[in-house]
Amino acid sequence: MTSPARIRLWGMVRKESLQILRDPSSISIAFVLPVVLLFLFGYGVSLDARHIPLGIVIEQPDTATQSLAGAFERSEFFILSKFNAIQPAQRAMDEHKIDAIIWLKNDFSTRILAGNESPMGVLINGVDSNQANITRGYIQGTWLAWLNLYAASHGQALPLPVILQQRVWFNPALSSRLFLVPGLIAIIMTLIGSLLTAMVVAREWERGTMEALMVTPLHKAEILAGKLIPYFVLGMGGMLFSVALAVWQFDVPLRGSFWLLLLSSALFMLVALAIGLLISIVAKNQFVAGQVAIIVTFLPAFILSGFLFDIHSMPGWVQAITHIVPARYFVAILKTLFLAGDVWPVVLTNMGALLIMLLLFTTLVWRKFHKRLE
Amino acid sequence: MADAVLTFSDITKTFRNRRQSVPALEGISFAIQRGHVVGLIGPDGAGKTTLMRLIAGLLLPDTGAIRVLGIDALTEPLAVQSSIGYMPQRFGLYEDLSVQENLDLYADLQGLAISERSARYAELMHMTGLSPFKERLAGRLSGGMKQKLGLACTLVRSPQLLLLDEPTVGVDPVSRRELWEIIYQQVQSAGMSVLISTAYLDEAERCDEVLLLHQGKLLEQGAPANFSHSVAGRTFQVTAQGQGHRGLQKQLSRAPGVLDALIEGEAVRLVMDKPEPPTAAVLLPELPNVYITAVPPRFEDAFVARLKTRRTGEDTALSMTLNVAGDARDEVIRVNKLQRRFGDFIAVNNVSFTVRRGEIFGLLGANGAGKSTTFRMLCGLLPVSSGELAVAGYDLRRAAAAARGRIGYMAQKFSLYGNLSVLQNLRFFSSAYGLQGKQQNDRLNWALSTFELHDFRDINAGDLPLGFKQRLSFATALMHEPEILFLDEPTSGVDPLARREFWARTNDLSEAGVTVLVTTHFMEEANYCDRLVIMAEGEVLAAGTPLAMKNRARTEENPDPTMEDAFIQLIEQAQQKAEVAA
Numbered sequence: 001m002t003s004p005a006r007i008r009l010w011g012m013v014r015k016e017s018l019q020i021l022r023d024p025s026s027i028s029i030a031f032v033l034p035v036v037l038l039f040l041f042g043y044g045v046s047l048d049a050r051h052i053p054l055g056i057v058i059e060q061p062d063t064a065t066q067s068l069a070g071a072f073e074r075s076e077f078f079i080l081s082k083f084n085a086i087q088p089a090q091r092a093m094d095e096h097k098i099d100a101i102i103w104l105k106n107d108f109s110t111r112i113l114a115g116n117e118s119p120m121g122v123l124i125n126g127v128d129s130n131q132a133n134i135t136r137g138y139i140q141g142t143w144l145a146w147l148n149l150y151a152a153s154h155g156q157a158l159p160l161p162v163i164l165q166q167r168v169w170f171n172p173a174l175s176s177r178l179f180l181v182p183g184l185i186a187i188i189m190t191l192i193g194s195l196l197t198a199m200v201v202a203r204e205w206e207r208g209t210m211e212a213l214m215v216t217p218l219h220k221a222e223i224l225a226g227k228l229i230p231y232f233v234l235g236m237g238g239m240l241f242s243v244a245l246a247v248w249q250f251d252v253p254l255r256g257s258f259w260l261l262l263l264s265s266a267l268f269m270l271v272a273l274a275i276g277l278l279i280s281i282v283a284k285n286q287f288v289a290g291q292v293a294i295i296v297t298f299l300p301a302f303i304l305s306g307f308l309f310d311i312h313s314m315p316g317w318v319q320a321i322t323h324i325v326p327a328r329y330f331v332a333i334l335k336t337l338f339l340a341g342d343v344w345p346v347v348l349t350n351m352g353a354l355l356i357m358l359l360l361f362t363t364l365v366w367r368k369f370h371k372r373l374e
Numbered sequence: 375m376a377d378a379v380l381t382f383s384d385i386t387k388t389f390r391n392r393r394q395s396v397p398a399l400e401g402i403s404f405a406i407q408r409g410h411v412v413g414l415i416g417p418d419g420a421g422k423t424t425l426m427r428l429i430a431g432l433l434l435p436d437t438g439a440i441r442v443l444g445i446d447a448l449t450e451p452l453a454v455q456s457s458i459g460y461m462p463q464r465f466g467l468y469e470d471l472s473v474q475e476n477l478d479l480y481a482d483l484q485g486l487a488i489s490e491r492s493a494r495y496a497e498l499m500h501m502t503g504l505s506p507f508k509e510r511l512a513g514r515l516s517g518g519m520k521q522k523l524g525l526a527c528t529l530v531r532s533p534q535l536l537l538l539d540e541p542t543v544g545v546d547p548v549s550r551r552e553l554w555e556i557i558y559q560q561v562q563s564a565g566m567s568v569l570i571s572t573a574y575l576d577e578a579e580r581c582d583e584v585l586l587l588h589q590g591k592l593l594e595q596g597a598p599a600n601f602s603h604s605v606a607g608r609t610f611q612v613t614a615q616g617q618g619h620r621g622l623q624k625q626l627s628r629a630p631g632v633l634d635a636l637i638e639g640e641a642v643r644l645v646m647d648k649p650e651p652p653t654a655a656v657l658l659p660e661l662p663n664v665y666i667t668a669v670p671p672r673f674e675d676a677f678v679a680r681l682k683t684r685r686t687g688e689d690t691a692l693s694m695t696l697n698v699a700g701d702a703r704d705e706v707i708r709v710n711k712l713q714r715r716f717g718d719f720i721a722v723n724n725v726s727f728t729v730r731r732g733e734i735f736g737l738l739g740a741n742g743a744g745k746s747t748t749f750r751m752l753c754g755l756l757p758v759s760s761g762e763l764a765v766a767g768y769d770l771r772r773a774a775a776a777a778r779g780r781i782g783y784m785a786q787k788f789s790l791y792g793n794l795s796v797l798q799n800l801r802f803f804s805s806a807y808g809l810q811g812k813q814q815n816d817r818l819n820w821a822l823s824t825f826e827l828h829d830f831r832d833i834n835a836g837d838l839p840l841g842f843k844q845r846l847s848f849a850t851a852l853m854h855e856p857e858i859l860f861l862d863e864p865t866s867g868v869d870p871l872a873r874r875e876f877w878a879r880t881n882d883l884s885e886a887g888v889t890v891l892v893t894t895h896f897m898e899e900a901n902y903c904d905r906l907v908i909m910a911e912g913e914v915l916a917a918g919t920p921l922a923m924k925n926r927a928r929t930e931e932n933p934d935p936t937m938e939d940a941f942i943q944l945i946e947q948a949q950q951k952a953e954v955a956a
Contacts (some may be wrong), residue, residue, distance in 0.1 A: 004485035011482020015471065022470045158742075187416040204466075212527075215430045217456035236514025371451065373432045 012226025025334040055089040055098040060106035071146040075153035182338040183307035192235040193272025201280030202289035256337030268330040274361035301327035375871040378405040379567040385438035398424040413578040414571035416587035416868035422571040438494035459533030465524030469513030484531040499525040516691040517741035518549025538570040546740025575674040601676040607649035721747040736906035737893040744912035745893040766934040792836025807854035821849040841872035860890040876956030897938040
């Protein structure tokens with residue numbers, strides 16, 4: 001690189017950096033938005049079933065029913081309300097006061113030790129099927145644990161052929177925060193890389209500054225690099241900031257290598273920037289660029305990346321679409337590095353996919369961007 | 375042509391979109407010599423900006439060759455860009471960067487060696503008078519200062535060829551004069567060649583050479599004096615006792631043999647089709663005491679004569695049939711100590727004036743003088759911070775829709791629906807004012823014929839040429855026959871011919887009894903007004919008739935001052951006062 005070229009590039013980078021520093025919206029997208037999103041998803045949104053309102057109907061109170069009710073009451077998963085007949089409990093369910101009912105009929109204590117017939121009924125509000133499944137699991141678990149104890153205290157072996165021993169890997173506490181927070185980093189970097197970049201380049205078109213830039217001796221590569229470098233730094237800054245918050249504020253473990261995390265983030269950042277540039281080349285005003293960036297980058301990163309919704313439970317054709325969402329690969333890398341560690345096959349495959357996307361989008365940017373007005 | 379810095383050989387450029395192809399330039403050939411200042415003039419849409427962009431390598435021609443400083447602009451645009459300076463119409467200043475930072479950026483981009491910078495900066499800052507504002511953000515500079523900074527950025531590495539695309543549009547006369555001084559300084563000290571496009575014909579007169587473009591064709595190239603020669607013996611000044619200049623102009627513009635009739639103070643300036651002195655009997659058979667004197671030709675006369683002969687068969691005379699009632703001499707607009715603040719910035723301060731029925735009242739001033747803000751308050755679009763105003767007896771902020779129905783407003787920016795046709799726009803705006811049925815159809819026909827829009831009725835408003843867009847805006851503002859008309863910068867960016875046409879219509883309206891309030895940054899347009907105020911930095915500097923304004927500037931050295939001279943003098947007086955006060 002000759003010296004004038006370096007001066008030109010440095011001039012672009014410095015100008016862009018000054019503009020970022022003076023524009024409150026850039027800074028807030030890079031640093032305030034991550035905080036808001038992290039706190040919202042870290043504390044506000046939880047996919048875990050906790051404090052499920054549960055009704056228990058005890059038609060004939062005795063020591064066995066008392067002991068079972070106690071087991072549910074002690075569990076952190078439930079908030080228990082007691083009824084003495086099924087009708088008021090059903091009414092409570094209709095009024096959304098409770099999400100599930102455990103119905104202990106008056107012969108519960110005699111049937112329980114007979115072991116051949118189901119001693120109780122369970123009704124679960126199935127509107128939210130995901131939540132209903134989780135609730136059923138918790139009820140089953142609490143019930144089996146209680147039954148074990150109860151049988152032992154009565155000197156009887158539990159009349160069950162198989163006992164389920166559960167062990168949850170990677171996220172033993174089943175805390176959704178642990179997988180939401182790493183995924184959020186992908187969302188934040190998409191915002192900075194694509195949305196912010198698309199808007200600032202479109203702004204140059206809108207304000208007529210692009211025409212003045214184009215007639216300077218700036219080479220096409222210098223214009224592009226001058227735009228990429230500051231936003232790359234900004235995006236990586238936002239990423240490091242989010243990682244620090246994740247690890248120290250939300251106690252998300254970082255089990256994999258930090259350097260691998262940095263490398264894969266840099267790769268993803270470049271993909272996001274290339275998409276942002278491509279959008280701004282096609283859409284030359286801020287409003288359109290912003291809308292396009294949200295629809296083609298932010299929303300897919302949110303919905304189709306596996307950040308919030310499991311890709312494997314999507315219909316086949318939607319799963320196919322997720323393959324063109326770069327955030328999908330990065331979310332997979334993030335979740336692996338944070339929760340599982342350096343699982344090389346996973347990390348390398350996904351990085352490979354990102355690399356292909358990077359080549360694709362930079363080629364498109366290179367071919368679409370001209371130092372001409374048409 | 376050994377020493378040509380720029381040559382065009384048979385350049386053709388056509389813009390194509392899905393529906394149509396629009397020829398922008400056809401068979402253009404010319405050469406510009408080193409060290410010359412060349413003016414590029416022509417009506418809107420003549421292809422001036424396209425020509426500039428072709429030189430700068432921002433567009434590629436369909437056919438032909440362009441050589442800039444001996445470099446082929448088609449194959450080596452980067453080399454061209456490294457040796458020229460180009461200031462686009464909207465120069466790319468970064469408003470969130472300071473003056474110094476903008477300069478640094480362009481010094482970096484133009485590859486100015488670090489060692490040369492401090493000397494060059496000092497020179498540019500001195501020339502532009504921007505030294506005290508180095509740390510100020512470019513967005514907070516006045517319009518004139520922004521243009522000067524833009525020019526400084528373009529000149530940072532003394533280019534061999536300087537391209538300026540309408541650098542003085544909307545700039546106040548003082549800054550305009552300073553911009554020209556800078557340009558000439560560069561030509562003399564650095565041997566720079568300049569190509570400058572402009573809408574001000576007095577600027578074209580200052581060039582060594584002029585290129586006249588019209589509808590994509592190069593009509594003429596030559597020294598401005600040669601242009602003026604073509605109308606030698608054809609220019610006259612006419613006055614008539616007992617006849618107002620406006621009525622006089624109207625009669626004269628229809629008289630036989632008259633190409634152009636322009637109000638100039640109390641007199642009317644004529645350009646005739648033949649170099650023969652006209653007689654009062656032919657021009658104004660019904661008037662006694664008509665005085666006709668021959669005057670030396672100006673560049674503008676030649677420009678208009680040249681283009682008017684090309685626009686044959688276009689009769690701009692029109693019949694305004696407006697039903698306006700009310701006594702003349704009523705004060706229909708009263709403004710008293712009007713103030714408008716935006717945060718701690720005072721956009722309009724202590725503005726007072728009155729307008730009588732049927733008057734054409736002008737608000738003159740550069741961009742940012744507070745004209746549009748005053749207008750918006752009058753129209754009830756913006757609340758006042760303090761002071762009083764009444765339009766037709768109402769404060770339009772609080773007035774009922776009925777009161778609003780009595781005014782018409784033509785916004786500065788084209789505010790019609792670009793993707794609706796001419797007819798659909800007219801229909802929509804007339805129904806917005808409650809017109810329907812036969813009444814609406816009558817008005818639609820009136821608008822289409824009065825503004826000669828019949829041929830364009832089904833074309834989308836966004837695809838119209840600029841002059842026609844302006845006509846359409848004007849027509850929509852008149853659909854409901856308002857008695858008071860607000861025209862905000864109606865002639866901004868419009869070429870001299872379309873401006874003449876516009877003022878002819880406005881004169882007719884005024885004669886029909888419509889009160890017209892108009893803002894403009896073209897100083898000479900003050901001549902069309904009955905009375906006016908001159909505004910600068912939110913305040914009224916002077917108020918009165920155009921003649922009274924010019925009388926103030928009349929001196930021994932300058933016995934026949936223009937409105938621009940008067941304006942510059944007012945500004946200088948105001949600055950002196952401010953300095954004395956400080």
